[in-house]
Amino acid sequence: MSNHEHSAPTPLGGSLVTSLTKTMALLIAIAGVILVVRLIFGIGSVTNVNDGYTWGVWVVYDVMVGSAFACGGYSVALLVYIFNKGEYHPLVRPALLGSLFGYTLAGASVIIDLGRYWNTWHIFTPGWAQINSVMFEVATCISLYVVVMWIEFSPVFLEKLNKNDIRKKLGRWMFLFIALGALLPSMHQSSLGSMLIVLGTQLNPLWQTMLIPLLYLMTAISVGYGIVIFESTISAIGFKRPFELGILSKLSKVMWGLIVAYLVVRVVDLVVRGAIVEAFKPNVMALMFWVEMAFFIVPAILLASAANRRRPDKLFLSAVCMMSGTFMLRINSYLVGYETGEGWNYFPSLPEMGLTVGIIAIEILGYVVLVRLLPVLPKHEAAAVK
Amino acid sequence: MTMDRRQFLKGMLAGGAVAATAASAPAEARGNLTMPPKAMGLLYDSTLCIGCKACVSACKESNHLPPEYSTEDQLWDTPLDLSGKTKNVIKMYKSGTGDHKDQEEDGYAFMKHSCLHCVDPSCVSACPVSAMRKDPVTGVVTYDPGDCIGCRYCVLACPFDVPRFQYDKAFPKIVKCELCNHLASETNDTRFQYSACAQVCPTGATLYGPTDELMVEAKRRLALKPGTDHTVPRGRIDGKDSQMAKAATYVPQVYGEKELGGTQVLKLAAVPFDKLGFRDLPERSFASVSETMQHSMYGYLITPALVLGGLVVAAKRSLRDDEDNQE
Numbered sequence: 001m002s003n004h005e006h007s008a009p010t011p012l013g014g015s016l017v018t019s020l021t022k023t024m025a026l027l028i029a030i031a032g033v034i035l036v037v038r039l040i041f042g043i044g045s046v047t048n049v050n051d052g053y054t055w056g057v058w059v060v061y062d063v064m065v066g067s068a069f070a071c072g073g074y075s076v077a078l079l080v081y082i083f084n085k086g087e088y089h090p091l092v093r094p095a096l097l098g099s100l101f102g103y104t105l106a107g108a109s110v111i112i113d114l115g116r117y118w119n120t121w122h123i124f125t126p127g128w129a130q131i132n133s134v135m136f137e138v139a140t141c142i143s144l145y146v147v148v149m150w151i152e153f154s155p156v157f158l159e160k161l162n163k164n165d166i167r168k169k170l171g172r173w174m175f176l177f178i179a180l181g182a183l184l185p186s187m188h189q190s191s192l193g194s195m196l197i198v199l200g201t202q203l204n205p206l207w208q209t210m211l212i213p214l215l216y217l218m219t220a221i222s223v224g225y226g227i228v229i230f231e232s233t234i235s236a237i238g239f240k241r242p243f244e245l246g247i248l249s250k251l252s253k254v255m256w257g258l259i260v261a262y263l264v265v266r267v268v269d270l271v272v273r274g275a276i277v278e279a280f281k282p283n284v285m286a287l288m289f290w291v292e293m294a295f296f297i298v299p300a301i302l303l304a305s306a307a308n309r310r311r312p313d314k315l316f317l318s319a320v321c322m323m324s325g326t327f328m329l330r331i332n333s334y335l336v337g338y339e340t341g342e343g344w345n346y347f348p349s350l351p352e353m354g355l356t357v358g359i360i361a362i363e364i365l366g367y368v369v370l371v372r373l374l375p376v377l378p379k380h381e382a383a384a385v386k
Numbered sequence: 387m388t389m390d391r392r393q394f395l396k397g398m399l400a401g402g403a404v405a406a407t408a409a410s411a412p413a414e415a416r417g418n419l420t421m422p423p424k425a426m427g428l429l430y431d432s433t434l435c436i437g438c439k440a441c442v443s444a445c446k447e448s449n450h451l452p453p454e455y456s457t458e459d460q461l462w463d464t465p466l467d468l469s470g471k472t473k474n475v476i477k478m479y480k481s482g483t484g485d486h487k488d489q490e491e492d493g494y495a496f497m498k499h500s501c502l503h504c505v506d507p508s509c510v511s512a513c514p515v516s517a518m519r520k521d522p523v524t525g526v527v528t529y530d531p532g533d534c535i536g537c538r539y540c541v542l543a544c545p546f547d548v549p550r551f552q553y554d555k556a557f558p559k560i561v562k563c564e565l566c567n568h569l570a571s572e573t574n575d576t577r578f579q580y581s582a583c584a585q586v587c588p589t590g591a592t593l594y595g596p597t598d599e600l601m602v603e604a605k606r607r608l609a610l611k612p613g614t615d616h617t618v619p620r621g622r623i624d625g626k627d628s629q630m631a632k633a634a635t636y637v638p639q640v641y642g643e644k645e646l647g648g649t650q651v652l653k654l655a656a657v658p659f660d661k662l663g664f665r666d667l668p669e670r671s672f673a674s675v676s677e678t679m680q681h682s683m684y685g686y687l688i689t690p691a692l693v694l695g696g697l698v699v700a701a702k703r704s705l706r707d708d709e710d711n712q713e
């Protein structure tokens with residue numbers, strides 16, 4: 001039996017009005033204005049999406065990348081509850097909180113991009129629901145997962161509200177929600193990749209593969225660990241808490257193993273299908289492919305050394321690379337590698353990016369406020385609370 | 387504990403193997419859909435087209451679509467591509483001096499762009515809310531804005547870039563050719579009885595009719611010796627209207643016969659189709675590839691149920707260990 005007694009999570013306390021929270025509030029307000037313009041004058045009034053590139057950053061970043069970046073809770077839960085690695089327990093709550101915001105906002109923000117958003121409920125309604133559509137599976141699984149996550153996180157609220165009887169009752173069923181919380185992201189994170197299969201030859205062979213669901217899933221799990229390292233580093237600096245080096249160093253080894261496995265699958269698939277020749281053509285797609293690959297190769301090399309895994313700067317760099325690689329895989333497969341015919345261009349407009357920035361600001365603001373008010377982060381004796 | 391984990395992993399593997407066997411059973415694989423019994427479509431013969439764009443105008447009239455301007459004076463409806471205002475457009479290919487009709491070098495050719503009404507459409511497979519449907523009898527691919535959520539997965543998925551979206555509207559719709567499906571209704575208030583583009587075509591370049599008959603007509607034209615005088619039907623293939631034509635030097639291919647399992651709108655041309663904006667496509671439909679993948683993973687929810695079982699066992703054990711540890 002592994003020995004993993006850990007300090008109980010406690011609210012961080014401190015002021016809610018800081019220059020950070022004020023900045024986030026301003027960004028959210030700007031995004032609100034952009035949203036109003038979009039609702040009155042249509043999607044084209046604030047974005048650069050067109051019939052050639054009909055999905056811009058509101059889908060590809062907010063949903064594809066945003067939900068992958070929200071996989072911290074899923075990835076840590078897999079370790080702690082499925083592979084019974086109790087020593088990672090202190091990471092569960094902070095990771096789950098990040099995921100809760102990431103997923104809730106990924107689900108909510110996609111509605112902004114739906115042209116006929118008032119019909120959204122059709123997806124889940126028999127008579128409309130079209131089960132052959134990969135998007136049906138994605139939408140259903142993400143929505144269910146958001147509900148499951150709020151239930152998984154609810155003990156934190158119940159603890160705060162002293163509703164211990166409800167908490168105990170819920171505790172008896174928690175195994176089911178934990179199992180669902182491991183199943184649902186595995187389904188929809190892979191399906192976010194499967195959604196590309198129907199594009200057929202419109203997608204460059206560097207990304208059009210029957211293994212794309214596996215590639216999406218593997219990067220989603222490993223970026224989950226990347227996000228945990230990233231968030232822990234930022235929290236340690238921002239909240240002036242000690243850096244949890246021991247646990248993050250071990251976590252980085254898990255991430256490293258996944259990155260290496262990913263690279264093997266990725267390269268073998270490209271070689272077996274013969275698609276690797278596309279990577280050596282003198283074009284933008286090949287260039288972007290190598291940029292994407294570099295972001296996986298760098299942490300695969302960095303984290304191979306045990307000495308590097310004990311250095312916070314190298315851990316942080318690897319986490320950022322992992323996030324960038326995950327970002328690039330999704331941007332490349334939905335935008336760069338999509339051969340839509342001549343004459344089409346897309347780069348997000350300022351207001352389009354502004355709305356995405358506003359959504360990220362909601363996540364940051366929500367995270368900061370909740371860790372100060374609720375028992376999320378593990379208690380540290382030396383924690384200097386401002 | 388180590389034993390537990392090993393058993394769990396074994397269970398997962400066994401479950402996966404069962405699911406994989408179930409998935410590879412022939413019943414699960416989804417081949418291309420087949421041509422509906424009374425499939426209707428169009429035959430467009432690029433060599434008969436004179437680029438008059440009467441079909442573009444008639445399409446707007448039949449579908450109550452607004453004009454789209456591309457000239458400075460903003461007087462004429464001059465769409466350059468399909469869009470949220472245009473369901474049918476004639477595009478032109480030109481090479482070198484552009485002197486000779488239907489010639490690849492130093493020549494020009496016309497091409498009609500509108501929905502091909504695929505036998506196994508990607509848009510129908512992609513649509514999460516059944517807003518895109520394929521009529522089980524006529525095979526016409528229809529769109530119902532009342533169902534649509536405006537996600538534009540159809541726009542992304544269509545290999546012919548047909549469905550378009552109204553980005554400039556607060557309450558937008560997808561816009562695509564529905565083969566003038568609405569004309570069959572009692573409330574038809576237009577002057578058209580069938581696909582407006584075919585009804586007004588003065589040269590028989592766009593012909594309306596059952597797809598199987600159109601295919602016979604297309605093959606007949608391909609078999610003619612170039613330069614032969616022959617008669618082509620005008621309007622609809624079963625109508626009485628016809629006119630004289632000279633057989634062209636066709637590319638020996640009916641575009642739409644095999645592409646992605648076939649389309650109900652067929653095309654003939656004397657310039658290679660990739661030059662006219664139609665890509666080379668495999669015979670297996672993209673929809674069937676996608677749905678086979680999806681159904682082998684999620685068919686009857688067998689795999690998710692098995693995996694969930696394994697996860698429940700693992701989660702229960704971890705929670706128990708956790709409690710033991712805290713006590």
